[in-house]
Amino acid sequence: MQLQQMYQEIILDHYKNPHHRGLRDPYEAEVHHVNPTCGDEVTVRVHLEGEGADAKVVDVSYDGQGCSISQASTSVLTDLVIGRTVGDAFGTLDVFVELMQGRGKIEPDEDVLEDAVAFAGVAKYPARVKCALLGWMAFKDAVARVVDGDGA
Amino acid sequence: MTTTAAPLDVAALKADFPILARTVREGKRLVYLDSGATSQRPRQVLDFERQYVETANAAVHRGAHQLAEEATDLYEDAREKIANFVGAGVDEIVFTKNATESINLVAYAFGNAAFSDDPAARRFVLGPGDEIVVTEMEHHANLLPWQQLAQRTGATLKWFSVTEEGRLDLSELDDVITPRTKVVAFTHQSNVLGTVNPVSVLVAKAQSVGALTVLDACQSVPHGPVDFRALGVDFAAFSGHKMLGPSGIGVLYGRFELLNAMPPFITGGSMIEQVFMDRSTFAPPPQRFEAGVPNTSQAIGLGAAVDYLRLLGMDRVAAHEHELTGAALAGLQEIPGVRIVGPTENVDRGSAVSFVVEGVHAHDAGQVLDSLGIEVRVGHHCAWPLHRKLDAAATVRATFYVYNDLADVQALLDGVRETQRFFGVNA
Numbered sequence: 127m128q129l130q131q132m133y134q135e136i137i138l139d140h141y142k143n144p145h146h147r148g149l150r151d152p153y154e155a156e157v158h159h160v161n162p163t164c165g166d167e168v169t170v171r172v173h174l175e176g177e178g179a180d181a182k183v184v185d186v187s188y189d190g191q192g193c194s195i196s197q198a199s200t201s202v203l204t205d206l207v208i209g210r211t212v213g214d215a216f217g218t219l220d221v222f223v224e225l226m227q228g229r230g231k232i233e234p235d236e237d238v239l240e241d242a243v244a245f246a247g248v249a250k251y252p253a254r255v256k257c258a259l260l261g262w263m264a265f266k267d268a269v270a271r272v273v274d275g276d277g278a
Numbered sequence: 279m280t281t282t283a284a285p286l287d288v289a290a291l292k293a294d295f296p297i298l299a300r301t302v303r304e305g306k307r308l309v310y311l312d313s314g315a316t317s318q319r320p321r322q323v324l325d326f327e328r329q330y331v332e333t334a335n336a337a338v339h340r341g342a343h344q345l346a347e348e349a350t351d352l353y354e355d356a357r358e359k360i361a362n363f364v365g366a367g368v369d370e371i372v373f374t375k376n377a378t379e380s381i382n383l384v385a386y387a388f389g390n391a392a393f394s395d396d397p398a399a400r401r402f403v404l405g406p407g408d409e410i411v412v413t414e415m416e417h418h419a420n421l422l423p424w425q426q427l428a429q430r431t432g433a434t435l436k437w438f439s440v441t442e443e444g445r446l447d448l449s450e451l452d453d454v455i456t457p458r459t460k461v462v463a464f465t466h467q468s469n470v471l472g473t474v475n476p477v478s479v480l481v482a483k484a485q486s487v488g489a490l491t492v493l494d495a496c497q498s499v500p501h502g503p504v505d506f507r508a509l510g511v512d513f514a515a516f517s518g519h520k521m522l523g524p525s526g527i528g529v530l531y532g533r534f535e536l537l538n539a540m541p542p543f544i545t546g547g548s549m550i551e552q553v554f555m556d557r558s559t560f561a562p563p564p565q566r567f568e569a570g571v572p573n574t575s576q577a578i579g580l581g582a583a584v585d586y587l588r589l590l591g592m593d594r595v596a597a598h599e600h601e602l603t604g605a606a607l608a609g610l611q612e613i614p615g616v617r618i619v620g621p622t623e624n625v626d627r628g629s630a631v632s633f634v635v636e637g638v639h640a641h642d643a644g645q646v647l648d649s650l651g652i653e654v655r656v657g658h659h660c661a662w663p664l665h666r667k668l669d670a671a672a673t674v675r676a677t678f679y680v681y682n683d684l685a686d687v688q689a690l691l692d693g694v695r696e697t698q699r700f701f702g703v704n705a
């Protein structure tokens with residue numbers, strides 16, 4: 127059944143027990159993103175140390191409300207980027223975006239994406255791709271604001 | 279709702295809708311419960327439109343050749359059918375792209391009135407101190423045009439709030455509609471709650487202070503008998519694609535006296551009387567509001583949809599939907615953990631049934647239903663302020679129409695139970 131392909135156990139686990147949830151200090155930028163078609167929203171804060179692509183993502187904290195896909199994917203994001211450099215994090219982000227826009231035809235790389243491979247099934251449902259990308263795009267935006275110097 | 283006529287023969291009329299024969303999601307029977315967003319089209323509409331395009335296609339209200347004559351006649355026939363269908367004069371029906379454009383047409387024409395040199399247009403001018411009234415249950419299409427008009431003119435936007443049950447709070451009637459009110463815009467039937475608003479109460483109050491009324495009739499005209507003159511509204515809007523007709527065609531109804539005094543919204547070809555390099559005069563309505571070559575085959579198709587609905591009988595359509603709505607309301611209330619957003623009593627209520635499955639986001643519930651072939655709408659249904667007010671981030675909405683039956687309602691109820699099982703709530 128296709129439904130199980132989409133709602134992998136990993137996704138439901140992250141939905142029910144999200145990682146790194148809650149808004150924390152300190153942070154250099156905070157952004158609020160919404161999905162205007164369904165009203166889902168997420169607030170993301172990033173705390174970076176260092177400069178440019180070599181800056182370290184020390185913390186990503188978030189709060190929001192939305193469907194299991196958007197909430198779980200934000201939880202997975204935090205696992206993947208906290209402790210990495212901005213360059214590495216954006217590399218992972220690019221791979222995840224490519225997977226999500228691949229209409230389910232891309233074989234995900236588990237070494238890079240870890241738990242995020244579970245979202246491969248979501249890519250078959252174009253209406254849900256935005257859900258999966260909500261937190262990731264907010265993270266990208268928040269980091270860009272720090273790097274560009276106009277955070278919170 | 280009572281009727282003496284025989285009920286709709288749904289099994290027979292389903293055969294008119296080719297799309298209902300297809301399957302979805304690995305061979306599931308299509309249970310289409312999203313007619314509130316857009317309805318399906320019967321063969322009769324498709325055939326009529328195709329026949330026009332194959333035999334008489336031409337630019338209407340322009341050429342003098344035979345095809346142009348025939349096309350213009352068919353286009354105007356459609357206008358007449360639609361006018362008769364909603365209790366309007368033929369010159370009171372303006373074709374637009376959709377109801378959203380119809381409402382924007384009125385709002386922009388009011389805005390343009392400030393720049394008109396025609397004294398008749400002064401009655402539409404708004405400014406600081408004037409008030410525009412809407413309701414908290416409006417679709418964005420009947421909120422944003424007024425919100426933006428208020429911003430452009432300095433007028434104040436006010437609104438009726440919605441009760442917990444999903445009805446307009448009319449205890450505020452005299453506070454909301456005052457002698458400063460110039461426009462009262464409201465929906466006939468909420469696209470989320472199903473609530474049918476008391477048009478006569480609002481119209482009487484608006485008239486008593488000299489305000490104009492604008493009715494969003496998108497969810498009423500397709501689903502029961504509607505007579506704009508009897509309702510007494512000044513303007514009304516609806517869309518073809520929600521009433522078995524094509525997309526790309528909408529209707530604005532306006533009392534002729536008002537349309538005749540109103541400046542245009544969109545200007546250009548075929549809406550003119552005389553054109554000079556530095557100034558122009560405009561055609562009488564409805565042409566004044568139909569600049570450019572219109573969506574002709576869509577208008578003609580909408581005329582065919584009206585023929586089809588007339589044949590079914592709008593009393594019977596309303597009675598049929600009332601039965602399905604009652605079954606859905608009763609069935610959903612029997613499921614623990616389901617909250618209906620909107621009136622639970624099947625009185626003054628149409629067939630939009632929105633609900634929340636506690637513990638499951640609407641998007642996720644919709645996904646499970648979709649996997650079973652049940653197509654519902656999920657989200658805020660273009661009524662974000664209403665959802666905020668009723669403390670629902672998003673809802674699942676089922677809407678019923680002529681081709682739905684009790685088996686579809688049962689499929690929905692079974693699907694909601696399956697949703698709860700899948701996500702492990704109330705299992």
